[in-house]
Amino acid sequence: MTPTHAPRGVLTHFLRHVPLILGAVLMLFPLWWMLVVSLETETRAGMAMLGGDVVQVWPEDPQWHNYADAMREVGSTPWIAFLDALANSIVVTVSVIVGTVLSCSLVGFAFARVRFRGRAGMFLLMLATMMLPAQVTMIPLFLLFRSMGWVDTLLPLIVPAFFGSAFNIFLYRQFIAGIPEALLEAGRLDGLGWLGLWWRIVLPMCTPVTAIVAVFSFIYTWNDFMSPLIYLHSESNYTLAIALNSFRTQYAGLEDVHLLMALSVVTMIPCILLFLAAQKQFIEGLGSGAVKG
């Protein structure tokens, strides 16, 4: 036998990976459970919910039709209710992302680069709003939107995004503060005003922050349950999160847990895809090479 250092290398490797693997298992367990239950028959899924020892690593006879059934049976009109909810979710999410990116980058740019009286004070005030729990503003906001006649429309979910959010503005401000002044001066010499600088130079350079802000906004809005629950009342206005909930109450409990899980999987797919697609942007910055480093 040839002596080798391999055992020690393997051990270090193993010890280093054990916590990571345990963490991954912990994170993936609910997803796996959801996927498996979504492919079980109604009876076995019901038993799984009661803690019966029926869940296998992979179902013996996957019930793929559960997915079609779930999409058909959500709401009061077959298919239409699901498609409505999907469309609403897409409209709200896309609008929120666009609104958040535009408003937060613009305000962040102003805080980072425009010298104006009271800038520091206003920035502090804005940061202070982060300390307010959402529950505190919930009722005043509802009253405000009701007085505007926006209840049971998508507007209360979309419009606030166009007025910025403290944390995202903070992210943009920090990033924009790092953009070399010379680039903006070159832009001014090339004929750009403040808005031009923001749109043509600052925003394209902010891609890494924009990716983060967009992904977080997407995940938050797509999965948001509270705001749609407060503002949306008619079924045609439901988003997917609310539609899922209606599914659960509609069947009063555990009977259709396999369908609920199937629809949950469907709802999650865009989040997973987006995360995979944006992973590169998270890691890679665009700013390198702009100026001599």
Place this chain on the structure above:
Amino acid sequence: MAEVRLEGVTKIFPGDVTAVAACDLIIPDGQFTVLVGPSGCGKSTTLRMIAGLETATSGTIAIGERIVDDVPPRDRDVAMVFQSYALYPHMNVEQNLRFPLERRRRTSFLKSLLSGTGRAARSAETVAIGKRIAAAATQLEIEDYLHRFPRELSGGQRQRVALGRALVRDPKVFLLDEPLSNLDAKLRIAMRAELRSLHRRLGATMIHVTHDQEEAMTLGDVLVVMKDGVIHQVGPPSEIYDRPADRFVASFVGTPPMNLIDGEVRDGRFFATSGVVLSPPAAIADGPAVLGVRPEDIRPTQDGGVAATAQSIERLGDRMDVVFDVSGTSMASRCEPSELEVGQSVAIAIDVAHVFDAGGCGARRSTRG
């Protein structure tokens, strides 16, 4: 092309920091002018005020016939090359060159819409823009990487693109803010020559800022030597070198720097504070003074001269840098190679001496041998 005029231009930053104090300067049309001085002397601020990136606290700046104090940077018809190049990182080289032209066209597009001029004129303009980019790219030899992004270029290539971006605009005045200081020594010397030849070809007014006196001497038609926001001397390199206006200019220009000795002139002879007595080559008026002697104007001599001892010697092949001790006063000298040894006593002669007022500033009294 245009003349640039500064009249009483002052810049005071918040906190009462005076960056530029009552600066009067005329930069003639087509001249290569170099603003030079140690860091913090106000040279960059002066340049930025001409560009419109800083507003003068008081005074007037004119480019050509036009007073530009209230004109925004984009309308001043100046192009600036930044020390950090300031290339847009999200645009490739070609887009970087096109950007300033497109911006201008957009403004004229609005005008053409209002005045009702046709589409033909616009497409002709697109062709013209393409030609200008191609011409600038050829001139600076950057055609091969028009489609690369700034991050994919070397320092020298980025520098050329930055120059190209100024070039395509065909501005009245080029403003160059330490454009060579990020390059390595070899490339810097090559780019100096290119800048000179570019200036010869274009015949444009160029204002270059640097803290490097050697770069200033080799590049400029005219040097503007500044310190603490004040212009100390304006003149061609030879004049700055041969007839420095004051002690600061004398010590700033030249390597190794000029020897400056405090003392007093009596009866045509210079009595240094340290006790040395030197005889300047020509008669000057009596009074407290500072004697300035360039190292290359000191040489060992056989007849007469002042007694000195060689303190240290650096042999550089074609020349020799020697520090002489003249009765307790050290004097640097650059002379012909010889058999001189450390500790050896020789007599030295001074060919040219400059005499400045004791304060170091103010009027100059210079004597030549």
